[in-house]
Amino acid sequence: MSNEAILHGQTTGHAHDADHGALDGHHHHHESFITKYIFSQDHKMIAKQFLITGMVWAILGGLMSVLFRLQLGYPDQSFPILESLLGKWAKGGIIQADAYYALVTMHGTVLVFFVLTAGLSGTFANFLIPLQIGARDMASPFMNMLSYWFFFAAGIVMLSSLFVETGPFSGGWTAYPPLSALGSASPGSKTGMDLWIISMALFVVSSLLGGLNYIATILNMRTKGMSMTRLPLTIWALFFTAVLGVLSFPVLLSGFILLIFDRNFGTSFYLSDIFINGVGALPNEGGSAILYQHLFWFLGHPEVYIIILPAMGIASEVMSINARKPIFGYMAMLGSLFAIAILSFLVWAHHMFVSGLNPFLGSFFVLLTLLIAVPSAIKVFNWLTTLWRGNIRFTPAMLYAIGFVSMFISGGLTGIFLGNSALDIHLHDTYFIVAHFHIVMGVAGMFGMFAGIYHWYPKMYGRYLNNTLAYIHFWITMVGAYLIFWPMHYQGLAGMPRRYYDYSVWESFKQFTDLNRFITTVAMIVFATQLLFLFNFFYSIFKGRKVKSQNPWGANTLEWTTPINPGHGNWEGEIPEVHRWPYDYGKDGHDFIAQTVPVGASESKH
């Protein structure tokens, strides 16, 4: 069955749209505001919905980090404005311990799931897959729409948990029992935790609906000539991301279901031998808290690759275009993506080296964890060799792609420290790990996202972002990210534990008072710079310089063969046929040769 037949034959509700688009390319006249902007089934609109919702969450999650950084930088000072903002959570202008833990927990949950999972792969999988493989829309536009609205609902539930009387969940984004299983353990473990689980369950559904769609679309709906090895690396990365999500989120869901029973129905899956101050001994016997950790990290580790793989794909694509060179080692890039996807399922227990896991078992996880360094290093070398002697155009997107590689190297190297179970005895739960994952996953993921936004913004909105603001945004964010997280390595090596409310009372960590204040200051500056980006983003939607050329970056991939403002259905007339891979830059004296150009008789082989 052909790609076209699938589109027109199977998605009956949508087929007339695509046909219509094929005829005149201007078919929005029968769409109301609601079907075009709210319950849209156009993958491009859904991508923008994911992006903007993700940005809202990024600001909320970032603001939370600024608030708890205030506490860490200035533990002895009172900020009356906080009391007017947070009420009882900041009594006397000082953030209370419960509020501090809630802020840390929500910051982690929001950034990991809502921003770097939904905001990153939700945006770019939706936007790029149909455009780059040559399809009119996703396999099931309806499921795609549902995927967004489940994500939206998850966000609403999580947001509402901020306003309940006992506060949002405060036991860390990993939600380990018994803190997460027993309402009497802390205020945040009461209603806040119920809402947290509901929100996350909705999020799993959203991720499943989206992921199934991405997989089916990439496998089934590539245009003629678009063989799997002619796919841009963005698509390969998003494909593995979707597979990881589809196979790892259900395990998390199982873990959550057991947790719900432990919370509400008197079971003891994760509970055994517990005594709570003021409550007494609990009757629960026979459960295992480590069981939850296994179930959680079986998702949790693939999750970090769900975050980083799309960023890798975007960086590869942007880098090749702006170095005006073919990506170095396409097959090696693809193979390393595959290797990372497989290995990501086999390393989860390295998060649990000191949890009581059998040390003998741990040694296997050390080996498998360190193996990931091999495909990661292959990717890094391929990026560097792509840049080598390239004719580099330092567009904002390119700067972010290079920044991504820098972050990935810096954060990846500390991963080699942490993958050793012996070193982990010293480094676990210190600021060293905070520095590691923020650089390699958090900042690198955000950089991939920024690279993608700066690069594809002209395709999304038909206008350019302001370059000056973009350069200011990049340099402050880049320098700021290192200034924030680099010093944390030293704090961690000195043994400073993460998640403490106030370090000034510890003799060992008093030496870091000024450093903590410095980090807080930089964090506020970087956060303010993100507001500059937001301004640039929304201002340029309406007032940005208009895109005049169909292919402003001189790129090879299919999305640049669509009209400047593509309608639902993407191409007017036939979907173009593909004749070559997407990385023919600087070949035979041509600056670039688009994928749609047939291979000439005298052309050299690549």
Place this chain on the structure above:
Amino acid sequence: MATTTISQDPKWWNGGKSPFNIEYGKVMMWYFLMSDAFTFGAFLIAYGTIRFSTNGWPDPNEVFQSFPGLGSGLPLMFVSLMTFILIISSVTMVLAVKAGHERNKPAVVKYLIWTIIGGIAFLGCQAWEWTHMHHEGAWWGRNPFVNADGSASTTNFTNFFFTITGFHGFHVLSGVIINIIMLIMTLTNVFEKKGHYLMIEKAGLYWHFVDLVWVFVFTCFYLI
């Protein structure tokens, strides 16, 4: 797995067509089933982990020995009947899918109805078993059964039993609902108008998967 069209072009992966020669819905269904297999896999592994780190466990032959109308002393008889019903419903589902390929609407209707009856019968049996156990004092957080060696048992036997068989029963219930929808769509000629019965095939994949999961659940809770 029969498919609708066979293309002559051998370059399956070159784009412009489905590499598996199937429509996207079936790709999605297969991936969904893989995903769901991980959900059940996680449950059963969690069950195994807890069970093997616990000193004793109740003997299923002692716990599951009642049959409605015949009293007790019949170990595993009732669950064998349940399993038999579910497997037979899988057979009738195969026949419904086959009838769909032959575009034989009356046969599709007949076998779908049998499959639905099988599903409902299984759910009925499960409801009886749960009620019976509840009367014996078993529930989430309550376990009246002692370990096989006579020592006191933790509640995790019943905790896992009700959670996992309940989750499976929920899947059977969704399967029955899906099959009822398929039946209505068949009766209203939706598939005749489409010219194919592929939806039945996808519902069938789901139904077989739910049966397959039961084999594992059955093994883990009743046999081991």
